[in-house]
Amino acid sequence: MDTASAVAAVTARVQQDRTFPIELTQELMRIPTVNPKFESAEGINREADAQRLVAAHLAEAGLTTEQHEAFPARPSVRAFRDGSAERSLILNGHIDVVPVGDRSAWSFDPFGGEIRDGRLYGRGGYDMKAGIAAAIAAAKAIHDCGIELDGRFEVHSAVDEEAGGFGTKDLVARGCTASAVIVGEPTEEQVMLCQGGLEWVRVTLRGRNAHTGWRYNDLYPQRDAPDRTRPGVNAAELAARLILAVGQLERDWACRKPAHPLLPPGVNAIHR
Incomplete structure (x- = not known):
């Protein structure tokens, strides 16, 4: 299958199964993953639980999955299909979210993942569990279409992005790199070729x-x-x-x- 045909097939598959990333985003939002560096409390720091769900879906999409702890009990997920390094690609995202603040100020349950009037409400939907779900949906569509890729294809779901990106730094230190990376952060439908960094x-x-x-x-x-x-x-x-x-x-x-x-x-x- 040539590149154009492969892209068309994967795009059609994503559109056909478009409820999948929406429902997966909701499911991920209902697992609170507040970064414990900001707030630590019973039931809200469940990054490991969310990562198990991410890894399970990526395994179903035909990828080999690994989990690496950047910090104790805070694993990042790496899922991959082997291929050449020269044409390798990583889809990167993070599973941690910032605290919800004053819950009484919320009109919706911050961890409810509720959809109303075509909008999804809750902590982490925008930044960036929808991005993680989109990456998984892409991996699933490639797998479902039976497309063989020349380059190594990876999906990373990292912890600790909100506090400095140490989950991704840990994966890079382990040699989990590629010739190109797409980060699924929300950018108002604009493709950002670079970003400002953080110090x-x-x-x-x-x-x-x-x-x-x-x-x-x-x-x-x-x-x-x-x-x-x-x-x-x-x-x-x-x-x-x-x-x-x-x-x-x-x-x-x-x-x-x-x-x-x-x-x-x-x-x-x-x-x-």
């Missing part, structure tokens, strides 16, 4: 203890002498000035310093 930075501001009466002691009331008591340093005030300065830097970068010629203006964000 975590910790800033420590140090103050100096002093009595409040010496706040303006460099001006008043003591005479200027070598042993003059020096005023304190308020670290909270320094932090406020830093936050304002970083905010201005963020706006400046967003408007006047493109991160990359393939990225749109405004992609540079500094969260603080």
Whole structure:
């Protein structure tokens, strides 16, 4: 089968079975997978349970599956079909989600996966259990159509993306790489050829203890002498000035310093 025919066959199969990724997304959403680095509580950190479901579907799609723990009891799934490295492809996504926050502010059960008026509601549907389900649907369609690929084909469902991407980093460190990768993150139906990356930075501001009466002691009331008591340093005030300065830097970068010629203006964000 030539490439055009294969693409047409797989596309038709996906359309024919279009309820599959929707229902799988709902099923995955109903397994809470809050990243425990953000919030740890009974019943909400079930990444391993969700990954078992992911692995089972990928095995049914004819892929060999492995699970690798990036952190204890937090496995990432790697599923693959052998082929050449030169034409290899990975479909990558993450299974962890951020906390739901104040549950009383939700109109729907955040882990209910409810569909209403053609929209799917709940934590993790958009980012990015729908992307994981779409990757599985693609693997399933290729398998159902009996298409043999020249290159190695892999699907990765990683943990810990929300806290820095350490699940994918762990897979890369294990040698799970390819000549091309498609990440199923939501991009409003726009193909993004690159992304801005992520760096975590910790800033420590140090103050100096002093009595409040010496706040303006460099001006008043003591005479200027070598042993003059020096005023304190308020670290909270320094932090406020830093936050304002970083905010201005963020706006400046967003408007006047493109991160990359393939990225749109405004992609540079500094969260603080």
